[in-house]
Amino acid sequence: xxxxxxxxxxxxxxxxxxxxxxxxxxxxxxxxxxxxxxxxxxxxxxxxxxxxxxxxxxxxxxxxxxxxxxxxxxxxxxxxxxxxxxxxxxxxxxxxxxxxxxxxxxxxxxxxxxxxxxxxxxxxxxxxxxxxxxxxxxxxxxxxxxxxxxxxxxxxxxxxxxxxxxxxxxxxxxxxxxxxxxxxxxxxxxxxxxxxxxxxxxxxxxxxxxxxxxxxxxxxxxxxxxxxxxxxxxxxxxxxxxxxxxxxxxxxxxxxxxxxxxxxxxxxxxxxxxxxxxxxxxxxxxxxxxxxxxxxxxxxxxxxxxxxxxxxxxxxxxxxxxxxxxxxxxxxxxxxxxxxxxxxxxxxxxxxxxxxxxxxxxxxxxxxxxxxxxxxxxxxxxxxxxxxxxxxxxxxxxxxxxxxxxxxxxxxxxxxxxxxxxxxxxxxxxxxxxxxxxxxxxxxxxxxxxxxxxxxxxxxxxxxxxxxxxxxxxxxxxxxxxxxxxx
Numbered sequence: 001x002x003x004x005x006x007x008x009x010x011x012x013x014x015x016x017x018x019x020x021x022x023x024x025x026x027x028x029x030x031x032x033x034x035x036x037x038x039x040x041x042x043x044x045x046x047x048x049x050x051x052x053x054x055x056x057x058x059x060x061x062x063x064x065x066x067x068x069x070x071x072x073x074x075x076x077x078x079x080x081x082x083x084x085x086x087x088x089x090x091x092x093x094x095x096x097x098x099x100x101x102x103x104x105x106x107x108x109x110x111x112x113x114x115x116x117x118x119x120x121x122x123x124x125x126x127x128x129x130x131x132x133x134x135x136x137x138x139x140x141x142x143x144x145x146x147x148x149x150x151x152x153x154x155x156x157x158x159x160x161x162x163x164x165x166x167x168x169x170x171x172x173x174x175x176x177x178x179x180x181x182x183x184x185x186x187x188x189x190x191x192x193x194x195x196x197x198x199x200x201x202x203x204x205x206x207x208x209x210x211x212x213x214x215x216x217x218x219x220x221x222x223x224x225x226x227x228x229x230x231x232x233x234x235x236x237x238x239x240x241x242x243x244x245x246x247x248x249x250x251x252x253x254x255x256x257x258x259x260x261x262x263x264x265x266x267x268x269x270x271x272x273x274x275x276x277x278x279x280x281x282x283x284x285x286x287x288x289x290x291x292x293x294x295x296x297x298x299x300x301x302x303x304x305x306x307x308x309x310x311x312x313x314x315x316x317x318x319x320x321x322x323x324x325x326x327x328x329x330x331x332x333x334x335x336x337x338x339x340x341x342x343x344x345x346x347x348x349x350x351x352x353x354x355x356x357x358x359x360x361x362x363x364x365x366x367x368x369x370x371x372x373x374x375x376x377x378x379x380x381x382x383x384x385x386x387x388x389x390x391x392x393x394x395x396x397x398x399x400x401x402x403x404x405x406x407x408x409x410x411x412x413x414x415x416x417x418x419x420x421x422x423x424x425x426x427x428x429x430x431x432x433x434x435x436x437x438x439x440x441x442x443x444x445x446x447x448x449x450x451x452x453x454x455x456x457x458x459x460x461x462x463x464x465x466x467x468x469x470x471x472x473x474x475x476x477x478x479x480x481x482x483x484x485x486x487x
Contacts, residue, residue, distance in 0.1 A: 180352035182487055190301030191484040193265045200269040206248035207237070210278070213246035216309055217278050218425065219270050220249040223288030223411050224256045224335050225468035226461075231287060234457040235412055239448030245425075248274055255468035256289055257333040259479045260345060263289075264296035271297065271304045281309040283425050287411035288372065289335060291316025291363075291382075296349055298356055300484055305356045310430070312362045312421045315410045318354070319381040320346040321372045333472035334479050341381065343478055348485045355389030362424035362431040363393045364410070364417045371407035392430035394420055399433050400441035412461055413454070418446035 178186050193200065205228065210217055218240065222231040228249035240247045250270045252263040271294075274282045284294045291313025297304050298311075320341035328337050338345035355361050365382040369375040375382055383393040396403045396416040405414040419440045424431035445451060 178352045180487065183348045183351035184300060184485055184487055186299075186352045187302055188484075190268070190303065191482075193269060195262065195265045195269075200266060201273075203251045203266050204248055204270050204273060205251070206274075207241060207246055209241070209244055210246040210248060210274075213278055215245055216280060216283050216425070217246040217248060217274055218283045218285055219267075219274060219294075220247055221267060221284065221286035221290030221294060222249070222252065222256055223286075223290045224339070225465045225472070226287075226290075226411075227251055227255055227464065230461045230464035231290075231411060234450070234453070234461075235446060235448045236285070236418075237448070238450075239418070239446065242448070246278070252290075252293070254333075254335075254473065255464075255471075257335045257468055257472040259334045260289065260293055260296060260338045261479065261482050261485070263293050263335075264300070267294050267297040268301045268304055271307045275307040282307055283310040283312070284308060285312045285314070285421055285425070286316065287314045288407065289317055289339065292318050292339075292349070295354070298359070299349060299352075305358065308359050310360045310362065310424050312424050312431075313364065313382065314414075314417050314421065315365050315369050315372050315375070315407055316363060316382050317372050318363070318384055319350065321381055323371060323373055328478075331474045331476055334475055337475060337478035340478070344481055345478065348481055350386075353387030354384045355387035355391055357388030359389045360424065360428075360430045361389045361391045362420065363391070364420045364431070365393070365395055366403070366405050366407070366410050366414075366417075367395050367397050368404060369407045369410070390429055392424075392432065394431060394433060396420070399436055399438070403441065408462070408465075412458065413445050413449045415440050415443035415446040418448075 180186060206217075220228060220232050220236060222228050228251055232249055237247060237249070248270060250266050252258070252266055256263060271282055271284075286292070286294055291311075294308075294311055295318065298308065317339045320339045320343055322341050324332065324336050324340035325342055328340050337343060340346070361384050363382050363384055365372070365375050365380055367376050369382075372381050374380060377395075378393045380393070380395075384391050396405060396410070396414065399420070400416050403414070403416050405417065410417050416436075419436050420431045420433070423435050427435065445454065449457070
């Protein structure tokens with residue numbers, strides 16, 4: 001979505017860039033044009049909290065396009081800006097300015113630069129500069145460097161970076177970065193919930209500590225073929241009770257084998273209810289489908305985004321699985337159809353943006369996952385990459401190389417997955433492997449799991465998976481996308 005730059009934003013841009021734009025009588029009163037015109041004799045060095053990759057391009061006769069992409073792994077925030085000149089691009093929307101991601105964290109230092117010709121003519125020689133930067137992920141993936149690749153003439157556009165970020169309100173992704181194709185725009189209000197209110201209320205069960213909670217409550221979302229009890233009551237719930245961490249668990253319809261579009265309504269209700277009762281944001285922890293379905297709620301009910309602080313997924317099926325591509329060739333339950341990697345549901349889920357600004361996303365996956373596949377690196381099915389949220393995609397084997405945990409272990413007793421999940425819940429931002437004690441590699445079970453009763457509890461867990469799989473309602477095709485998911 002693009003957001004108009006209001007006249008009041010011109011003053012903010014002027015102050016941040018250090019220019020009096022009102023004195024530029026050669027341009028129109030359009031504040032965006034004034035920004036671009038005033039920057040023509042300036043160059044910039046950008047330093048910020050995040051290591052990012054800047055690329056500036058000329059687009060026909062338009063003034064240009066500035067895109068910031070992650071420069072380190074795991075992917076973090078991205079943001080984009082687009083300026084359109086009414087004088088140079090008659091068909092382009094005037095006064096457009098859109099921004100998202102960590103723009104407010106960046107700052108610009110401005111220095112004079114001699115004039116150069118050919119702003120919209122022949123492309124000048126490209127110049128690359130590498131500058132030091134500080135990355136919160138410097139010990140996880142790659143050097144802590146800020147790579148700036150741009151055309152020399154368009155150096156002059158970059159000083160608007162911090163200014164435009166602060167002036168744009170609300171912060172939203174640029175139009176070209178949030179093209180949702182045939183699917184609903186990112187900011188379209190969600191539909192009314194179709195599930196009866198009494199059924200939604202009955203689906204949510206909360207801990208005894210929730211009503212008087214002074215900590216951020218956690219919503220537990222089970223995986224496909226599971227209800228909250230066999231998934232969480234012998235591990236995470238016990239651990240959270242010992243920590244006096246408040247939690248609620250949501251029961252999805254048909255043991256989470258039904259239409260995930262309907263399951264998403266249960267998550268919407270849970271987020272709204274928990275946030276209203278706790279008077280604060282909510283953390284979400286989900287396993288397999290349970291780590292993915294909250295993203296459906298966030299994608300198609302935008303009012304839930306301000307309610308969520310952290311979303312932690314354990315082997316989440318964020319991009320489906322190629323397993324279901326094969327097993328659902330003839331028939332499947334609704335949820336498995338929708339979790340096929342080529343499903344319409346997965347395409348709609350990831351349309352426009354995979355993450356949203358203000359939410360921290362931690363994806364914990366195992367390279368030995370045999371259900372959500374492929375899941376071997378940061379390009380895995382579970383991993384997230386786009387949008388304005390802060391993201392950490394972490395394999396448990398990056399902490400403990402010999403961790404053998406497969407899909408079912410990740411959702412029930414894996415100590416490394418638990419340590420990363422709790423690290424995300426206890427700190428600002430997503431999980432960071434630097435904070436995880438390496439001694440976790442020697443722990444056979446996560447906190448909350450009783451070794452004495454583990455055989456019985458794990459057998460109950462497996463039995464629940466088997467029974468739900470056997471009784472699931474089979475379909476001959478993927479459920480059609482609901483009207484609200486389409487443009």
